[in-house]
Amino acid sequence: MRIISKVLFIILFNAVLFAQNGKIEGTVTDAKTGDPLPGVNIILKGTYYGAASDFNGKYIISNISPGIYTVEVSFIGYKTMQYTGTEVLANRTIQLDMKLEESALTLDQDVIVVGDKPLVDVEETQSKKTISREDIEMAVVENVKDLVTQQAGVIQSDNAIHIRGGRSYENAFLLDGVSVQDPLAGTGFGLQLSSNAIEEVEVITGGFNAEFGQATSGIVNVRTREGSERFSGYVSYKRDNLGQRESDHVFNIDIVEANLSGPEPITSYILPALGLELPGELSFFGSFYMGLSDGITQGMNKSVADQLISSTFFGSRFAPRAENSWFWLGKLTYSISPTMKLQYSYNQSVSINQNSQSLQSNLEYVEPSPGYQYEFQNILDNANTFTHNNKYNTVSWTHTLNSKTFYELKFNHFFSNLRADANGKFWYEYAEPKDIVTFPIEYYNLNRDTIGVIPGDGFWDVGNPFTWRDHFIEEFSIKGDLTSFFDEKNKFKAGFNMIFQEMQVIDIYKPWIGQLGLNNDIYKVHPAKGSFYAQDNINFSGMILNFGLRIDYWFPGKYVDDAVDNPDVITIPDEIRDRYNEESFSWFGNRRFKARLSPRLGISHPVTDNQILFFSYGHFNKWPRPQFVYAKLSPSNAQSSFQRFGNPNLKPETTVAYELGLKTQFSQNDVLTITAYYKDIFDYVRTRTAKISNPRFASESFITYANQDYARSRGLELEYKKRIGKWFTGMFSASYAIVTGKSSSADEGVLVLRGDLEESIKEEFVSWDRPFTVSASASFYIPKNEPLFGFAPGILDDINIYTRMFFQSGKRYTPATFTGSYDTDGRPEYVSDRSNRYSEIGDDWFYIDFNIEKYFTFAGLKFSIFAEINNVLDTKNSAIINPATGKAYEEGDPTPSSWNDPLYPDLQAPISAYPYNPARYLTRRNIKFGLSLRF
Numbered sequence: 001m002r003i004i005s006k007v008l009f010i011i012l013f014n015a016v017l018f019a020q021n022g023k024i025e026g027t028v029t030d031a032k033t034g035d036p037l038p039g040v041n042i043i044l045k046g047t048y049y050g051a052a053s054d055f056n057g058k059y060i061i062s063n064i065s066p067g068i069y070t071v072e073v074s075f076i077g078y079k080t081m082q083y084t085g086t087e088v089l090a091n092r093t094i095q096l097d098m099k100l101e102e103s104a105l106t107l108d109q110d111v112i113v114v115g116d117k118p119l120v121d122v123e124e125t126q127s128k129k130t131i132s133r134e135d136i137e138m139a140v141v142e143n144v145k146d147l148v149t150q151q152a153g154v155i156q157s158d159n160a161i162h163i164r165g166g167r168s169y170e171n172a173f174l175l176d177g178v179s180v181q182d183p184l185a186g187t188g189f190g191l192q193l194s195s196n197a198i199e200e201v202e203v204i205t206g207g208f209n210a211e212f213g214q215a216t217s218g219i220v221n222v223r224t225r226e227g228s229e230r231f232s233g234y235v236s237y238k239r240d241n242l243g244q245r246e247s248d249h250v251f252n253i254d255i256v257e258a259n260l261s262g263p264e265p266i267t268s269y270i271l272p273a274l275g276l277e278l279p280g281e282l283s284f285f286g287s288f289y290m291g292l293s294d295g296i297t298q299g300m301n302k303s304v305a306d307q308l309i310s311s312t313f314f315g316s317r318f319a320p321r322a323e324n325s326w327f328w329l330g331k332l333t334y335s336i337s338p339t340m341k342l343q344y345s346y347n348q349s350v351s352i353n354q355n356s357q358s359l360q361s362n363l364e365y366v367e368p369s370p371g372y373q374y375e376f377q378n379i380l381d382n383a384n385t386f387t388h389n390n391k392y393n394t395v396s397w398t399h400t401l402n403s404k405t406f407y408e409l410k411f412n413h414f415f416s417n418l419r420a421d422a423n424g425k426f427w428y429e430y431a432e433p434k435d436i437v438t439f440p441i442e443y444y445n446l447n448r449d450t451i452g453v454i455p456g457d458g459f460w461d462v463g464n465p466f467t468w469r470d471h472f473i474e475e476f477s478i479k480g481d482l483t484s485f486f487d488e489k490n491k492f493k494a495g496f497n498m499i500f501q502e503m504q505v506i507d508i509y510k511p512w513i514g515q516l517g518l519n520n521d522i523y524k525v526h527p528a529k530g531s532f533y534a535q536d537n538i539n540f541s542g543m544i545l546n547f548g549l550r551i552d553y554w555f556p557g558k559y560v561d562d563a564v565d566n567p568d569v570i571t572i573p574d575e576i577r578d579r580y581n582e583e584s585f586s587w588f589g590n591r592r593f594k595a596r597l598s599p600r601l602g603i604s605h606p607v608t609d610n611q612i613l614f615f616s617y618g619h620f621n622k623w624p625r626p627q628f629v630y631a632k633l634s635p636s637n638a639q640s641s642f643q644r645f646g647n648p649n650l651k652p653e654t655t656v657a658y659e660l661g662l663k664t665q666f667s668q669n670d671v672l673t674i675t676a677y678y679k680d681i682f683d684y685v686r687t688r689t690a691k692i693s694n695p696r697f698a699s700e701s702f703i704t705y706a707n708q709d710y711a712r713s714r715g716l717e718l719e720y721k722k723r724i725g726k727w728f729t730g731m732f733s734a735s736y737a738i739v740t741g742k743s744s745s746a747d748e749g750v751l752v753l754r755g756d757l758e759e760s761i762k763e764e765f766v767s768w769d770r771p772f773t774v775s776a777s778a779s780f781y782i783p784k785n786e787p788l789f790g791f792a793p794g795i796l797d798d799i800n801i802y803t804r805m806f807f808q809s810g811k812r813y814t815p816a817t818f819t820g821s822y823d824t825d826g827r828p829e830y831v832s833d834r835s836n837r838y839s840e841i842g843d844d845w846f847y848i849d850f851n852i853e854k855y856f857t858f859a860g861l862k863f864s865i866f867a868e869i870n871n872v873l874d875t876k877n878s879a880i881i882n883p884a885t886g887k888a889y890e891e892g893d894p895t896p897s898s899w900n901d902p903l904y905p906d907l908q909a910p911i912s913a914y915p916y917n918p919a920r921y922l923t924r925r926n927i928k929f930g931l932s933l934r935f
Contacts, residue, residue, distance in 0.1 A: 022088040024096050025060040028053045028073065031099035037075060040100070041488040044069040045082075046122030046665065047606050048542035064088045065609040068668045070118055071096065074488045077403040079103045084115035085668045104338045105400050119671045119721045122612045122663055123539075125546045125602030126207035127153070127675055127717075133225070136195050138779045138802045140849045140868050142255070142291065143327075144173075144193055144201065148220050150775065150804070152717045152733040153205040157768040157811060158369065158879075159357045163205050164677060165713025165739035165769070166217025166655070170622055174221040175347065178479060179214070180392055182416040183626055184471045184505060185359055191390040191416070192349035194289030196234060196257045197329045199225040206659045206677050207616025210533040210548030210600045211481070211495060216620045216655035216681065224345065226333045227283025231262035231935075238868065238930025249874075249925045252294040252321065259287040264332065280336040287329045295322035295354065295372070305380035309424035310352045310387040312417060312470075319385075324352040339400035347392040358386035359420055359469065370879050370919035375433075375460050382433075384465045385423045391415045405484040412479065417472040422464040427511035433463030435911065458900055458913030468517075471505040489539040498530040503626055519643060523630045527557040529623065535600070543605035550598040552652075554623050555591050560648040563633040567694075571632065571645040571702050574693040580649040596621045596652055612663040620657060624650040628685050628705045628746065642750050644687055647705045656680045669723040676716050684709035684741070687749030703750060711741025711766060730778045739769040744838065758834045765838040770809045777804040784855075802851040810842030816883040816896040827904035830884040830896045843887040845877040845922070853932075862934040867927065874925035880917055889915040 028040045036057025043050035044061065047069070053059045071083040078100040088094060101112075121128075129151045141147050149156045153164050160168035173181050173191075180191035204212070204219040212219050235258040241250050263269075264282040271278060294304050308319035318326060331345040351358070357371035376383035393413040400406040422430060435456035442454040481495035503525050510518035535548025563569045564580050584592040598621055604614035631646035661675035686709045689701045715737030722730045742760055743749075744767040751757040782788055784798040814837045816830035833839075853866035871877075878888035885893050895901045900912045 021063045022092045023062040024094045026097040028057045028098045031101045040075040045072050046612050066090045080111045082113045123544050125604045125614050127205045129203045131201040140851045141195050151203045152719050155770050162768045163218030170217040172215035172219050178412050194327045197287035199223045210535040210550040213531050216622045225285050227285045228261045233260045234934050236932035238928045240928045254292045256290040261285045282334045285331045289327040291325040292321040293323045303377040308385050311424045312387050312419045319352040326350045341398045343396045345394050349390045351388045372919035374917045378459045384420050387419045389417045407482045410479040412477045414475040420469040427468035427508045430464040430511040432512045433460040436461040455909040458911045468508045468511050474502045476500045491537040494534040496532045500528050521631050525557050525559040528555040546602035548600045553595045555593040570692050570694045576649050610665045614661050616659050620655045621652040623652050645704045651683050651707045653683050671721045673719045679713040682710040683707035685746045709742040713739045727781050732776045734774045739766050741766050772809045774807040798855040800853045804849045808845040810844050812838040813881040813883050815840045828894050842881040843878045847871040847875050864932045866930050870926045877922040880920035888920040
């Protein structure tokens with residue numbers, strides 16, 4: 001009897017529980033004819049719930065737990081519909097009838113969202129953040145870099161971007177799906193783009209599909225805007241200087257942005273007026289950006305050059321300030337028919353400045369630091385000026401073959417040139433920099449019988465920098481992608497990419513010595529690379545399986561092949577020659593190439609009705625940086641003691657990454673994502689010594705590059721998004737990450753040989769490891785005619801407010817420990833603890849940004865006035881760490897023995913400048929005011 005009672009209780013309990021669920025039912029019909037559509041696929045995204053319509057177009061989805069869902073309706077030959085915010089109540093039936101419109105496009109080319117756009121794609125198997133144009137317009141950003149650094153998993157250190165613990169050059173930066181990086185600069189970014197030209201930015205920090213390659217950390221994919229059906233435009237002007245030139249918070253910034261979009265006027269108006277009709281629609285989009293400022297230095301402490309001169313871009317015409325940025329974009333879109341589209345796009349970005357972080361040369365190691373050339377601050381007209389000119393042309397063709405299949409072809413040309421010279425001088429015009437004795441002459445006593453002359457102040461008084469460089473890269477590429485839906489639940493994609501390159505480098509160190517400097521690297525090469533991939537996305541009633549395979553190939557080029565075959569190139573040992581021939585493949589007996597396979601796997605499936613678990617695993621590769629391969633493979637007359645010679649047999653740097661995450665959708669307007677990841681990074685390139693194989697030089701060795709280092713990155717990320725109607729959107733993200741490895745730079749092997757470092761025998765923290773990051777942002781919109789608290793209609797309405805709070809662990813540094821005091825002057829002695837490199841963390845970074853914009857409408861035009869405030873609280877965030885204190889230097893702080901301490905000044909040459917570098921802090925508070933016009 002007791003058993004029967006328990007069984008009855010269980011049955012009744014389940015019956016009650018079942019009765020508390022709801023259901024959705026309705027009819028699916030053709031929007032034009034009204035005929036019922038059988039076999040239509042209806043699912044609740046991110047769940048196992050789903051159904052197919054019957055012969056009469058009717059469907060029923062039963063036993064749905066109460067909640068808010070996105071209902072997706074897909075049927076080949078029709079537009080995909082997404083009904084967001086569909087609320088299911090207990091014991092209630094929701095009637096949802098659907099009318100589908102016919103489409104010649106495939107399922108994911110033509111999607112209509114009914115309701116608010118979902119905050120996240122709950123079925124995504126990768127960690128992807130999508131920033132829309134609306135989000136960009138509200139945020140305080142100037143370019144793509146500003147957008148990327150605001151995402152979880154992204155760290156900015158010394159102006160370089162690190163994604164989930166990788167080095168800055170390990171990321172891929174794509175413009176409309178095509179790479180626009182300058183691999184010779186070593187800074188990650190190549191082509192720059194203003195925020196007003198962007199339609200959408202995707203930042204993929206983990207688990208990216210097989211279609212993406214040549215990246216071991218993350219992907220930044222920027223989609224530019226296209227022409228609109230009606231004429232529209234935008235122009236804005238903002239500046240921070242309202243007359244207070246001597247303020248500590250004014251950088252003399254002027255920024256102009258503009259864009260224009262609409263139907264192309266000749267084919268849309270002039271030709272029809274003449275009786276000529278061009279089939280289809282032709283539209284255009286154009287944008288322009290000008291950004292000028294006095295640079296990164298602060299207020300009255302700053303020094304600027306009298307006039308920058310660009311030797312490769314119209315002299316001084318486009319360089320009125322210390323920092324000059326010019327970007328422009330033009331795009332033509334010809335929609336021949338609903339199934340065929342042709343596009344042409346031209347982009348150019350030019351940056352002219354004296355920021356030394358524009359370039360990471362490898363002739364001599366330079367400690368990463370802010371790019372202000374502090375030692376030249378008295379003669380900045382003699383310092384290096386950097387001109388980075390990037391051009392990008394692309395023609396793309398998109399053709400939908402049928403309702404299941406479409407393909408896309410892109411023909412691209414990319415050119416990037418960077419010149420670093422002393423304001424227009426050639427290397428043979430350089431003079432050695434010197435710190436001259438100041439007048440009146442100052443003396444000091446060495447002892448009773450000897451008087452010394454103080455040699456200078458640590459700043460150069462004459463001469464030029466240590467480096468002259470010019471490089472360019474030109475790429476021609478063809479990219480093709482084919483997408484096909486086997487059915488509504490199976491999406492297949494495959495493609496190829498072929499890139500043909502020409503690179504030239506002229507890099508000269510200490511040009512005043514000899515004919516080509518103390519050290520130099522000069523080469524011109526013609527490598528080629530590319531890839532093939534295939535991937536499949538299958539939906540098993542709610543569970544998503546995403547798997548793919550990618551193969552990357554690389555032809556180092558004739559320059560390498562000839563050097564390997566030439567026995568007179570003594571810096572290629574026999575071992576490297578043999579391994580190069582063994583580990584590469586011959587292309588019809590001509591050029592040799594290497595290849596690498598990369599498998600990718602992603603899975604997502606519902607855990608509960610509002611939770612999705614996702615997992616990804618993949619191998620990711622990136623071919624070695626060009627200078628690691630090609631450096632000095634031809635005979636060189638350089639005299640430097642620690643020259644680096646290229647290794648033609650380097651392998652790609654490889655990352656094996658895992659991630660596991662949970663997405664919880666509390667409602668359509670509340671989403672929480674938690675992600676854990678682990679990355680093994682190996683075959684990092686590092687300098688090492690090698691023996692010369694030639695018997696004539698049997699006792700000699702040289703420095704080359706080898707795949708010797710490794711690193712590990714692991715972390716936990718949390719992101720919460722909240723939306724309340726049309727007036728509030730908020731986001732909170734936090735991450736904890738640890739990155740350890742054998743080295744922080746490929747040059748650490750040389751530093752060990754020079755005695756500047758001790759050889760590491762264990763994993764240590766890398767220099768860019770920043771364990772904690774917390775960010776929160778909020779956007780408020782006060783609608784028109786709905787003033788705040790009901791007061792002042794027309795004034796306290798139609799207002800956008802955006803604010804962002806940012807916290808991050810400080811920069812890692814190698815501590816300097818107190819060991820006593822000097823007998824001569826009593827100065828405390830702080831010595832670098834080389835056995836604990838990067839073991840300490842400096843002062844944390846914290847700042848708040850704020851933006852407010854008020855709109856007005858007049859004569860059909862929309863005007864606005866706005867204010868942007870960076871670092872509202874004027875927080876001092878240390879960019880150059882004093883290793884004796886863990887923060888930026890302030891008057892009276894103790895300093896390492898290698899620094900020139902103002903309290904205990906150096907008296908004997910060589911003297912370094914006092915540690916008052918104005919770039920030792922990040923940007924302090926800065927307020928910009930502006931006007932804009934939209935039509």
